[in-house]
Each structure stands twice: as C-alpha cells, then as structure tokens.
Amino acid sequence: MRPSERDKIVILTAKIVSAYVQNHSLQSYDVPNLVQRVRAVLASLGKEPIGILQDDMPVPAVEPRKSVHDKYIICLDDGKIFKSLKRHLMVTYKLTPEDYRAKWGLPDDYPMIAPAYSAQRSEIARTIGLGKGRRKGKQGS
Numbered sequence: 001m002r003p004s005e006r007d008k009i010v011i012l013t014a015k016i017v018s019a020y021v022q023n024h025s026l027q028s029y030d031v032p033n034l035v036q037r038v039r040a041v042l043a044s045l046g047k048e049p050i051g052i053l054q055d056d057m058p059v060p061a062v063e064p065r066k067s068v069h070d071k072y073i074i075c076l077d078d079g080k081i082f083k084s085l086k087r088h089l090m091v092t093y094k095l096t097p098e099d100y101r102a103k104w105g106l107p108d109d110y111p112m113i114a115p116a117y118s119a120q121r122s123e124i125a126r127t128i129g130l131g132k133g134r135r136k137g138k139q140g141s
Helices: 005-023 028-044 052-056 086-093 097-104 115-128
Strands: none
Touching (some): 086 097
8 A cells, every 4th residue: 555645744754853853952842843843844845835834833932942941931922931821821812721731732741830939939838837737626616
C-alpha cells in the first residue's frame, strides 16, 4: 500500500523534528508547538499561501521556555510581566489556566505564578498557621 500524502507529511514531520531536537536545546513543552509548525508548513507546500502560520497558529510574544523567571512570568499572548498570570488571562482573554496551556502547547505543570512569589506566599501561609488542623476545643461543651 502506497503512503498517502497525509502519511508522508507525518513521516517527514517526524524526521525533521527528530533532526532538529538532536541538534538544538529544546524544552519538552516546546516540542508540540514545533511539531505543529513543521506539519503546517509541510502541508502548505505546493499550495497557494493562505497565512497558515499567521492565522491558524498563534505566535507567542516570547519563547515559552523564556517566559518563566524567578520573580515574574511573561504572558505569551501580549508579553506583559506578572507575578500571577491567572487573573490577567481571565480578565483580558477569558482564558482559564488550562485553556492557556492548551493554546500554547504547555505542560500541565507550567506555572501560573512566579516561583519566588509562590515561595513568598507559602512562607506567609506557614507563618500565620494556614493549613494546620484546627485546635481541638474543650471536650464536653
């Protein structure tokens, strides 16, 4: 059985992405985006340009692997800097964290809060005793 055009695109995409990953440093959450882009370009070869890269696939303001810093996170949609991204995504783009991760092909553990800010909030919670069980009241009230 001869491979269909779709099968050829899948095989070529796998070969190109494999060669690229072997020769470049890449985070695991960047791979799905790379696969999508390569497949889209291969599928569009020989056809009239229809703006596949501009219309169908969003281009992040910064590379996802460069968006998480210790003191802040950069929004991939607009390039703005935040300590906590969740509220900005909901108010500005009506996106939940899950939708945002799916849109950009990010892993489930991609942070929505800057690591240093999260550590600071955790320390405050520990200091005031959040998360500890309630103290037992007097017996036999």
